[in-house]
Amino acid sequence: MEQVFGGLDNSKQEKILNTKLTIYICEGEEWEIKKWFETINIAGVPLNNQELLNAIYSGPFVTKAKEMYSNSINPQMQKWSSYIKGDPKCQEILRTALSWVARGEKNIDGYMSLHRQDTSIQELQSYFDTVIDWAKGVFGSPYSEMRGLPWGELYEKYHNNPYNTQDVRFRVNALLADDHVKNNQGIFEYILGGEQDKSLLNIRIFEESTKRAKFVQQTEAAKVAGHSNCPYCAMSDNANKTRIWKLSDMDADHVTAWSKGGATDISNCEMLCKTHNRMKGNR
Numbered sequence: 001m002e003q004v005f006g007g008l009d010n011s012k013q014e015k016i017l018n019t020k021l022t023i024y025i026c027e028g029e030e031w032e033i034k035k036w037f038e039t040i041n042i043a044g045v046p047l048n049n050q051e052l053l054n055a056i057y058s059g060p061f062v063t064k065a066k067e068m069y070s071n072s073i074n075p076q077m078q079k080w081s082s083y084i085k086g087d088p089k090c091q092e093i094l095r096t097a098l099s100w101v102a103r104g105e106k107n108i109d110g111y112m113s114l115h116r117q118d119t120s121i122q123e124l125q126s127y128f129d130t131v132i133d134w135a136k137g138v139f140g141s142p143y144s145e146m147r148g149l150p151w152g153e154l155y156e157k158y159h160n161n162p163y164n165t166q167d168v169r170f171r172v173n174a175l176l177a178d179d180h181v182k183n184n185q186g187i188f189e190y191i192l193g194g195e196q197d198k199s200l201l202n203i204r205i206f207e208e209s210t211k212r213a214k215f216v217q218q219t220e221a222a223k224v225a226g227h228s229n230c231p232y233c234a235m236s237d238n239a240n241k242t243r244i245w246k247l248s249d250m251d252a253d254h255v256t257a258w259s260k261g262g263a264t265d266i267s268n269c270e271m272l273c274k275t276h277n278r279m280k281g282n283r
């Protein structure tokens with residue numbers, strides 16, 4: 001339970017007042033001070049990376065930035081927490097804001113060093129607001145799945161593209177309801193990128209047992225008919241027309257694409273040779 005000094009009994013007050021503190025005053029170049037912090041950080045409760053940077057680059061910029069982003073009673077914190085994961089008291093919101101304006105976590109150090117003596121955090125603040133407002137503008141009211149996405153990066157990559165919020169939300173809702181999609185967090189970038197990169201969604205794939213059963217079925221029928229067990233090869237005019245592929249030379253394909261509602265079970269599975277599977281996938 002939290003207590004105040006005045007409320008403690010005398011012996012406890014005495015104990016606090018008589019406790020000897022070890023205070024290091026370090027002087028030197030920035031890199032020397034940095035080394036010091038790393039050394040003293042080994043004892044006690046270690047500071048996290050951002051706390052360490054705040055200490056190293058202490059000054060007007062950090063003070064102002066912390067007032068804004070490390071203050072858990074900032075009324076905007078709730079709005080931000082729809083997009084950002086983390087605890088303001090652990091400097092995690094500040095870290096995100098800095099990583100956005102600095103274009104990546106690895107540049108935070110340099111950014112803080114450059115702006116250490118600034119008395120204004122205007123650039124930091126306006127970039128942060130721009131990113132959040134953009135995300136809100138594209139997707140409308142926030143989805144819980146979008147919390148913690150790399151919004152700064154997504155903004156840099158996609159903010160020049162036009163989006164219609166109503167269409168976007170229609171697609172987000174459809175993909176969230178689609179049980180082939182195994183990575184719901186990937187839906188947002190998938191849509192921003194014009195629904196090209198399916199790897200973002202981690203689409204459910206056919207079971208090995210399904211592939212094998214379909215392979216046996218196709219291969220037996222192909223041998224009887226005297227053509228290739230890849231239906232596309234069978235239709236061709238080249239040497240592969242009668243070629244019987246091994247299971248390891250084939251891949252499973254959705255006859256009706258999952259994006260058009262095709263199921264991921266044997267009724268919608270077709271084994272194709274690797275070349276034809278790749279060609280079909282690229283259409």
Ligand SMILES: [Zn+2]
Nearest residue numbers: 230233273276
């Ligand atoms: Zn083929």
